[in-house]
Amino acid sequence: MPPPSLFTRIIRRELPADILHEDDHCIAIRDINPRAPVHILLIPKPEIPRLADATPDHQKLLGHLLLTASQIAQQHGIGDAFRLIINNGEGAGQTVFHLHLHILGGQKTSEASLGF
Numbered sequence: 001m002p003p004p005s006l007f008t009r010i011i012r013r014e015l016p017a018d019i020l021h022e023d024d025h026c027i028a029i030r031d032i033n034p035r036a037p038v039h040i041l042l043i044p045k046p047e048i049p050r051l052a053d054a055t056p057d058h059q060k061l062l063g064h065l066l067l068t069a070s071q072i073a074q075q076h077g078i079g080d081a082f083r084l085i086i087n088n089g090e091g092a093g094q095t096v097f098h099l100h101l102h103i104l105g106g107q108k109t110s111e112a113s114l115g116f
């Protein structure tokens, strides 16, 4: 049995985090190293390592994540201008191998770095 991911340990409250939202399917936390004025991570509870590991069984969950991301963006005042980023794989900059969406906002896209 592989050890639980960092995010699973946060979901289990074994590690601290600033939790902004939780429902039966996902949790949202503030990114510890924000790359934008608003930088939130939305994490499904099942430990899917990368988006590329998702299967048709996850279709409903993936849809839920998009709708929830939009709601969270609205709640944090960036509902009209936000970006969603998923890094898939080490070559794309993924560092935590538990699927997560970066919700970014609060600055103009032209001001944002290309990397994020």
Ligand code: AMP
Pocket (backbone or CB within 6 Å): 006, 017, 029, 030, 031, 032, 033, 034, 041, 086, 087, 093, 094, 095, 096, 097
């Ligand atoms: P990625 O590089 O796409 O895998 O994104 C991982 C993100 O997790 C990075 O933006 C990190 O800043 C963030 N992160 C790492 N550890 C924590 C933590 N304990 N609490 C909140 N965010 C974290």
